[in-house]
Amino acid sequence: LEANQRLYINLFKNYLPYQSPYNTGSTGMKTGPGKVFISLQYLHLTQVIEVQMTHNQVFGMELIWRDPRLTWDPASNNNISYIYVRLRDLWMPEMTACESSSFSGLTSERRQKAKVNSTGHVEVFLIGHASFICEFAVQNFPFDQHWCFYCFALPSYEDNELIFVDGHPTSQSVLDSSEWKMTFHGSRYKTNHLTHKKDPTKIYFDLLLSRRSNxxxxxxxxxxxxxxxxxxxxxxxxxxxxxxxxxxxxxxxxxxxxxxxxxxxxxxxxxxxxxxxxxxxxxxxxxxxxxxxxxxxxxxxxxxxxxxxxxxxxxx
Incomplete structure (x- = not known):
């Protein structure tokens, strides 16, 4: 316990959680941009509102990123390879749900814990709710299918500073509704239609919504x-x-x-x-x-x- 306290004091003595390590021009020039690994482990379709062109989702995701300020040598710290700290005490990438009408977290930041590894990698599991926009073409109703998506973005960063990477979870729970069947179809980056260049600061997770016509x-x-x-x-x-x-x-x-x-x-x-x-x-x-x-x-x-x-x- 004393070793944990000493390690915590040493790590956070001059640590500023509101200061990002990835928003400077020199960051990532040698080793490439920082990576935020995002893994969708839980997807739950709660409601489809076709009149408003939205689908409401509850999701659980694991985020992993590296904060170079939170590194230590386990051999010099009683072989401690990781610690758990409050999420509000850490810097976290500013992430938002893009192409959505609402986005909120369902877990309390005051109680949320994060795992900090000796390499500086931070692991956290978040549960959120969002109303994503989706274009519903009803020509084939009630035998219709629609391609929709989850969309997340890092609005404060350039693609040479911080990017998303799909973590490809080993297990995934997909829950749909009595009216709709939802199938997960992987991830992709946003493509600029003018330059045809992919933007890794914005990631899409494609979903196929198929209506149960019975x-x-x-x-x-x-x-x-x-x-x-x-x-x-x-x-x-x-x-x-x-x-x-x-x-x-x-x-x-x-x-x-x-x-x-x-x-x-x-x-x-x-x-x-x-x-x-x-x-x-x-x-x-x-x-x-x-x-x-x-x-x-x-x-x-x-x-x-x-x-x-x-x-x-x-x-x-």
Whole structure:
């Protein structure tokens, strides 16, 4: 215990946690830029808000970086190879979630501990929450898939000072939701579209979100088909199939039912210039019902006129 205290006092005697060792022009010129190893070990999709073009995520990540001010010789310090200190007592790379509407940590900085190795490498596990932006193309709804991402950046540093490196964790837990299946597809750097140069201060972790379509199949598509089928059955084989008022009543019932379904879709999907598959499905079903009502009504009118001895071509 005394050896730990002496080591701690020696390390932090002149240590300034708010001063970065990687923000000077001479840093990293000989050995290259400093590296922040980032390993996503826990991913949890909590909510997808398509209307707002966001997906909410809770994630757990391990960060490893080297602070050259925190090095010592274990042989001269009672063979101590690492110590645990409070995270707020250490300098930490200024990291933020890019292309997100909100970002916050779920662990208390006051209680958070970090492992400091004798080589100066600092290891810390952080849990955070963010709402990342993702463009949802709904043309194939409800059988759609979307490429989304986690995005993290080091906004205060140049690429010759401090960069991200994917730590490739040995184990990873991916939790999705009842509506969405989430698959992790590795990492990549941000590419400048003008220079075609990769920016290692900004790292993306690609995700594939696939919609579980069973809900929409069993609660929207099949009921809509049955409603349309029953309407057509009543129009062509009902007792009052040649009655114009009865046909219009069935049509109004169909439109009222489909209006309820359209309301559900409007609340669930973003407003887009493209109509989804299920939108075309409902539109075609409404057109079929409308044509059926017109056909049955016209047939009923012509049949009634024929029974009364009226012919439209002679007007008598």
């Amino acid at each position: 809900f929409w199949i069993y609660l929207i598509i099949i009921p809509a088909f049955l409603i349309g089928f029953l309407i057509l059955l009543g129009l062509f084989f009902g007792k009052d199939r040649n009655n114009l008022n009865a046909s219009v009543d069935l049509g109004l019932i169909a439109f009222a039912s489909f209006t309820f379904i359209i309301g559900i879709l409007a609340d669930s999907l973003p407003q887009s210039e493209s109509i989804s598959i299920i939108g075309w499905y409902i539109l075609y079903e409404l057109l079929i019902i409308t044509l059926a009502i017109l056909t049955v009504s016209l047939h009923g009118a012509l049949s009634s006129a024929a029974m009364a001895g009226y012919t439209w071509w002679s007007g008598e």
